[in-house]
Amino acid sequence: MTPPKPPLPRSLQRKPAKPGANGAGANGSARADQKGQAPTLKDQAIEVPVSAIGWLDERTGASPFLRGFLYRKVPKGTNWFYTLGSASMFAFLSQAVTGVFLAMYYEPDPARAYESAARITNELFLGELVRGMHRWGSTVMLLLVFLHLGRTFFFGAYKYPRELNWIIGVILLVLTLLMGFTGYLLPFDQRSFWATVVGVNLNSSGPIVGPYLADFLRGGPEFGAYTLSRFYAMHMLLIPGLIAALIGAHLYLVAKLGTTAPPWLKAEKSKALSKEDI
Amino acid sequence: MAEPKKNPRQRKSRYTADRGLAGAFEDETVTRRRLFEGGAQVVGGVAVAAFALPALGFALGPMFEDQLPEIFQDVGPERDFNPETYVPRVISIVPEAGEAGKATIYVRRTDPERDQANQDQPYVAISTRCAHLGCPVRYVSASRRFICPCHGGVYGFQGEVTGGPPVRPLDRFYTKVENGRVMVGARFSLNSKLERFPHPRDPSNHLDGLWQYLYPSRPST
Numbered sequence: 001m002t003p004p005k006p007p008l009p010r011s012l013q014r015k016p017a018k019p020g021a022n023g024a025g026a027n028g029s030a031r032a033d034q035k036g037q038a039p040t041l042k043d044q045a046i047e048v049p050v051s052a053i054g055w056l057d058e059r060t061g062a063s064p065f066l067r068g069f070l071y072r073k074v075p076k077g078t079n080w081f082y083t084l085g086s087a088s089m090f091a092f093l094s095q096a097v098t099g100v101f102l103a104m105y106y107e108p109d110p111a112r113a114y115e116s117a118a119r120i121t122n123e124l125f126l127g128e129l130v131r132g133m134h135r136w137g138s139t140v141m142l143l144l145v146f147l148h149l150g151r152t153f154f155f156g157a158y159k160y161p162r163e164l165n166w167i168i169g170v171i172l173l174v175l176t177l178l179m180g181f182t183g184y185l186l187p188f189d190q191r192s193f194w195a196t197v198v199g200v201n202l203n204s205s206g207p208i209v210g211p212y213l214a215d216f217l218r219g220g221p222e223f224g225a226y227t228l229s230r231f232y233a234m235h236m237l238l239i240p241g242l243i244a245a246l247i248g249a250h251l252y253l254v255a256k257l258g259t260t261a262p263p264w265l266k267a268e269k270s271k272a273l274s275k276e277d278i
Numbered sequence: 279m280a281e282p283k284k285n286p287r288q289r290k291s292r293y294t295a296d297r298g299l300a301g302a303f304e305d306e307t308v309t310r311r312r313l314f315e316g317g318a319q320v321v322g323g324v325a326v327a328a329f330a331l332p333a334l335g336f337a338l339g340p341m342f343e344d345q346l347p348e349i350f351q352d353v354g355p356e357r358d359f360n361p362e363t364y365v366p367r368v369i370s371i372v373p374e375a376g377e378a379g380k381a382t383i384y385v386r387r388t389d390p391e392r393d394q395a396n397q398d399q400p401y402v403a404i405s406t407r408c409a410h411l412g413c414p415v416r417y418v419s420a421s422r423r424f425i426c427p428c429h430g431g432v433y434g435f436q437g438e439v440t441g442g443p444p445v446r447p448l449d450r451f452y453t454k455v456e457n458g459r460v461m462v463g464a465r466f467s468l469n470s471k472l473e474r475f476p477h478p479r480d481p482s483n484h485l486d487g488l489w490q491y492l493y494p495s496r497p498s499t
Contacts, residue, residue, distance in 0.1 A: 110375050110376050110377070110378045110379075111376045111377070188378075193378065194413060194414075194428070197411070197412045197413070198411040198412060198413065198428065200412075201411040201412040201480055201481045201482050202482070204480035204481065204482050204483060205411075205482035207492035207493065208492060208493075208494075210480075210482075210483075210493075211479070211480050211483060211493060211496050212341055212496065214480055215340065215341040215496060215498050216337075216338065216340075216341055219340040220340045220345045220372075220498055221345060221346060221478070221480075221496070221498040221499045222345075222346070222371050222379075223372070223375070223378065223379075224345070224372040224374065224379065225372060225374035225375040225376075226340075227375075228378075
């Protein structure tokens with residue numbers, strides 16, 4: 001069985017020469033340059049990206065991997081619900097990209113945070129758009145993650161052998177919620193400040209370990225000088241790193257184990273197996 | 279005479295010399311390959327621990343050091359305060375945090391008849407940090423009550439809970455008088471009998487009966 005070839009756009013595919021053209025043989029395989037004539041500019045231009053990709057491919061072995069990863073078989077009945085996982089990942093990528101650029105202008109200092117966030121919205125070119133994408137994108141990401149969880153649950157896609165992927169997914173859900181919690185403080189207005197105070201004290205209400213958890217989040221017994229930068233570091237380094245690593249593991253398992261058919265599809269019985277020998 | 283078949287697992291001797299390995303020593307049981315494999319694992323583990331443990335300690339350190347120095351702050355002359363009503367004052371809870379580290383407190387003179395507990399404190403300085411989840415309560419002088427805007431906690435004149443979700447009375451601060459000025463110091467928490475707990479607890483931590491053992495004092499307070 002040969003896997004399908006990666007679909008090069010037709011304009012990039014080599015056309016065989018017409019029979020008889022340029023004095024080529026009857027099968028049309030000979031190219032112009034092989035006859036001693038200079039290759040056309042178009043042929044040369046096509047050669048550049050092809051050879052660059054070929055150079056990379058030869059050294060990384062990427063194309064067999066990508067062919068297996070991107071052109072893997074999916075069960076009959078695969079539908080739009082199966083795109084919610086990719087949608088969640090693209091929401092995360094959008095958050096990552098907009099977050100990196102917001103970090104260029106944001107100052108995680110209790111005295112400067114509110115002004116710098118206000119400056120992003122009110123003064124910087126496209127600042128309102130990028131901050132808005134990050135702010136609304138967080139809600140969209142949570143919605144998509146929950147829909148993805150619902151799809152997995154109602155399609156029974158968490159069952160053997162995919163239990164580990166379900167567990168990784170639940171950890172990703174918790175990390176996504178933590179992203180929302182830590183990111184909520186960063187605008188540093190009255191709402192985000194008091195919401196974070198309440199949220200941290202909710203952590204503190206757990207017996208024995210709760211107060212220590214709250215101390216860890218605040219970096220001390222009171223909301224202090226470093227609480228904001230702690231939340232900032234968790235929001236932009238610690239948790240996204242964990243999420244990215246776990247998305248990698250999640251995707252690896254999806255590619256390895258394959259996806260499930262929707263539950264309304266009955267398994268096709270093989271005639272050979274169902275025949276009874278008496 | 280046929281020998282009984284040996285278990286193939288037992289056939290290998292644990293001594294490398296018996297197994298005919300090149301360069302084996304007498305009584306040697308660990309091959310050099312295994313020694314180097316184990317050594318590489320140990321070296322890798324030590325290298326990871328060398329950066330991971332200090333980094334972890336750096337991140338967790340604030341949980342284990344006492345960060346609240348005992349400083350007294352001047353909140354005004356004695357004549358500003360009376361036993362009948364509370365006067366609002368702003369103090370710095372965390373001076374390094376700037377505006378975010380400031381908080382309102384309510385101060386009145388201790389009334390020997392009304393205040394049975396904590397009579398060693400010349401003034402009652404009540405924290406506005408709600409004992410439910412830490413929102414800022416305000417004093418309503420008409421009803422002589424503290425009311426929390428977030429979840430409806432209500433406290434009486436002493437800071438004792440009279441309604442809503444709070445689990446214990448409002449925290450207070452130590453007070454003293456110096457040269458006719460009222461000084462406000464460190465925070466302390468109270469249980470519902472207004473008994474003092476010198477190490478302040480977080481909001482939401484119960485302090486009555488057996489509950490107090492589920493929320494022990496922390497190194498950071």
